[in-house]
Amino acid sequence: MSHRRRLLIFILVALIGGVWWARRHPAHYPDAYIADRSATLWSATAQVRRQVATLGYGERVSVLGRAGELMEVRAADGTQGWVDSRLLMAPALWSRVGQLISDARNMPVQAKGHTRTISNVHIDPGRDSPRIFQFGRNVPLVVLRRHVTAAPSSGGEGGRGGEEPASPAEEKSDLEDWALVLYSSVSTGSKSASARAQPDAGPAFPIAGWVLSRFVELDPPPPIGDYVGAAGRRVVAWVQLDTVPDPAGEKPQYVVAAAKGGEGQPCDFTSIRVYTWGAQRRQYETSFADNRVCGRLPVRVSQTPAGPEFRFNDDRSAEHAYRLVQTVVHRLTPPGAARKPK
DSSP states (O other): OOHHHHHHHHHHHHHHHHHHHHHHSOOOOOOEEEOSSEEEEESOSSSSOOEEEEEETTOEEEEEEEETTEEEEEOTTSOEEEEEGGGEEOHHHHHHHHHHHHHHHTSOOOEEEEESSOEEEESSSSTTSOEEEEEOTTOEEEEEEEEEEEOOSSSOOSSOTTOOOOOHHHHTOSEEEEEEEEEOHHHHOSOOHHHHHSOOOOOSSOEEEEEEGGGEEEOOOHHHHHHHHHTTOEEEEEEEEEEEOOTTSOEEEEEEEEEOSSTTOSSSBSEEEEEEEETTTTEEEEEEEEOSOOEEEEEEEEEETTEEEEEEEETTOOEEEEEEETTEEEESSOTTOOOOOO
């Protein structure tokens, strides 16, 4: 038997053995979860194809194979087809999504607002973090935290999806703000007037994650936002302290955190103010203002027999504590006294 013939026989046997082994040991892919409000399941990878089904957010699928950016999956009801791999989440990421929602529900709400535009939601602050959802326009949200990350060198976000490109001024900034937000029909409540102008019902399930802060428009109580703006600052957070009686109905009183400047500031806020209701003038009045703080969210409010108290930590983790007694704010911690939060 010639050397060439032996080589051909060896190659043929190897091919047959390889096919047999592949059938006995198929490639294993983990299960995955749908990461968008809806995902289309296609019959094939070719351009000429038909829609097999539409899967909803969080649906679990079995992954059967991959072809480029498409994954072949099988839904819980047995329906099989191809879906965009960018719309799938691995089980580990899905577990983190659930934990983040659970954590967010226990965080104190700092502000309410709505999305200005289509906004990608990330599991961590930063454009390189995995995307876990995409909000439409005018979706009502609550804001829980702030974080600053390095801005990309270019305007694009690599997998940015529907997010708008940054303006030229924003592209030059080395830092950008991210907001941890929560959407749920319970936490957001009714929509603001601006959001109702072009309503978006939002998803039918809770979503928590990080979005670019400039894509979220805050909706502070009308007079409070005007007062802070007149002082040359922008509202960062506001929390209701209590309510007081008025002929027109109960009036809430607020502690408000504000800041100057744009994105990338080292402090979450640089001003803390308390607005109380003046019964005689029938308007809000500034009962307290400190414009020399470097505060970190969250601002925490608690109710005590002596009156509502609010606390926050500064950039050195020192706790600042105050109590509102009628219309007077009393400092509970001496200036500069460092006390770690409980």
